Amino acid sequence: MTLKDKLFLFLGLMLSVPFLKVTGQTQADRPCDEKATRETVNLYRNLKKLSGSGRYLIGHQDALAYGVQWKYEKGRSDVKDVTGDYPAVYGWELGHLEQGSARNLDGVAFDKMREFIRQGYKQGGVITLSWHGINPKNGKSAWDVEPGTVASILPGAPYHDVYRKQLDRVATFLLSLKGDKGEYIPVLFRPFHELTGGWFWWGAKTTTPEEYKTLFRFTVDYLQRIKGIHHLLYVYNTSGGLQSDEAFLERYPGDDVVDILSFDTYQFKNPQADFATSLKGDLALVEQLAQRKNKVAAVAEMGFSQIPEANWWTGTVAPSLKGRNFAYVLFWRNAGVKPDNEMEYFVPYKGQVSEKDFVRYYRLPETLFQKEARALKLYK
Structure with missing residues (x-):
């Protein structure tokens, strides 16, 4: 090593010391986007820290927009009605934004969604966005599996420009998400979710592993390099029922474009013990991979529609998640009565059979809702 090389090395180390001393960060503490905003870096670091604490954040999809028998009532949430507190993670859906619609596929106005996102962030909560984008090839729904x-x-390819235009609309919305000081609001972005299933146009039945990886990588690159978006944490998301590390990683696009490893899981009519066993197995697999890759583990969607078991929260959910190393679990939306007259909800409302048990779940030391999330100062 020449004297000049030694001098540059010394200066580099001197310049790097103050940064490391102030932030306490190492490269492993940083998200995959090298240009991520300060708030985004801090959120990622704190989610990683939380993952090893035995505690986890509780989320709810569309929590502020509507619930069972209500919509757009200021300050309301079914979670808050039952517990007196908001969830710590707010899930929202971008589907139909890509076609220029004023409302998403669940009827939530994007202008209102933007305000709800600002509210959740201001209260110290975490924002996550899924995207059931329409099929770019034929204009049909996300569930069209051509x-x-x-x-x-x-x-x-022939429809590449169509997809780019969809991304442009998504990017415009993402760039409009700002806090009171003009800072971009960090978002856990979960595109092409449940990728191992066969019910979406990006799913395993109609897409090769290499095609999926290429699509994911292009999307990240386009948002970062072309659109200049640096306030996203990228979520890789499979369905539940995982069989092996190899199955989970078959379509994994790479450590350089993923921040969070996650899966979705729901209890249906199968026995409670079967769901608990599957949940424990899936989470153990994902958290081990996250630790190996220096990523964050999460349960990106979970639920039991209409929650018919009075003690489901402390009898099934809490024991299955206790002691695990992951950052958050998000329960799906309380749609209420849908157009097909089917009742759908995944957290209890006042008077629902599992309401009291949900309060017990809320009081557990490991479950973190809005008040506790705010105290954690996740963005600092």
Whole structure:
């Protein structure tokens, strides 16, 4: 090593010391986006720290927009009605934004969603966005599984420009998410979710592993490099029922474009013990991979529609999640009565059979809701 090389090395170390001393960060503490905003870096670091604490954040989809038998009532949430506190993670859906619609596929106005996101962030909560985008090849829904859709929208393919225009609309919305000081609001972005299932156009039945990886990587690159978006943490998300590390990682696009490893899981009519066993197994697999890759583990969606078991929260959920190393779990939305007259909700409302047990779940030391999340100062 020459004298000049030694001098540059010394100066580099001297310049790096103050940063490391102030932030306490190492490269492993930082998200995959090298240009991530300060708030985004801090959120990622704190989610990682939380993952090893035995505690986890509780989330709810569309929590501030509506619940069972109500919509757009200021300051309301079914979680708050029952516990007196808001959830710590707020889930929102971007589907139909890509086609220029004023409302998403669940009827939530994007202008209102933006305000709800600002409210959740201001209260110290975490924001996560999923995206059931329409099929770019044929304009049908996200559930249209025409073979070859992903192949047709990759760079150089016939419908690539259509997909780019969809991303442009998503990017415009993401860039509009700002806090009171003009800072960008960090978002856990979860595109192409439940990728191992066969019910979406990006799913395993109609897409090869390489096609999926290419789509994911292109999307991240486009948002970062072309649109200049640096306030996202990227979530890789499979379905539940995982069989092995290899199955989970078969379509994994790379450590350089992923921050959070997650899966979705729901209890249906199968026995409680079967769901608990599956949940424990899936979470153990994902958290071990997250630790190995220096990522954050999460349960991105979970629930039991209409929660018919009075003690489901402390009898099934709490024991299955206790002591695990993950950052958050998000329960799905309280849609109430849907257009097909089906009742759908995934957290209890006042008077629901599992209401009292949900309060017991709320009081557990490991479950963190809004008040506790605010105290954690996740963005600092």
